[in-house]
Amino acid sequence: MTSILNSLKPAPGSKKKRKRVGRGQGSGHGKTATRGQDGQHSRSGAKFRAWFEGGQMPLQRRVPKFGFRNIFRTTYQVVNLADLEAMHKDGKIEDDTVTPEFLVDAGKARKNYPVKILGQGEISTALKISAHAFSKTAQEKIKAAGGTTTIIK
Helix, strand or coil: CHHHEEECCCCCCCCCCCCCCCCCHHHHHCCCCCCCCCHHHCCCCCCCCCCCCCCCHHHHCCCCCCCCCCCCCCEEEEEEEEEEEEHHHCCCCCCEEHHHHHHHHCCCCCCCCEEEEECCCCCCCCCCCEEEEEEEEHHHHHHHHCCCCEECC
């Protein structure tokens, strides 16, 4: 066992020697220490912001600005009536009650996100559906099928 442990070596080419700059001409990295001949970068204490472009008009000022993004917008996870109908036909919906927790368990929605029911597709069974929001067509179709909608705050 010990003869194996003392002969272990890293794979060839996996270990590189550190580049030691400014240690004389014989090292190959002397004189300018890989900084080049002239310019701001060659001076000591030279620092630049990551987006600095050497005085050229920066990209964030060259590109036109447009649009608006509302940071207070509520993004819903959408579930269509067609999905609920398919789940009912497969026998996944017991006691005709649908809640966001049930949709998370069924894999139709993610946890901790509000759910909105949309009216795409048809529904033929009377379901008791509670969600954070409903589209107008979804509410009409659920009521027409004899179901109820409950909005969660």
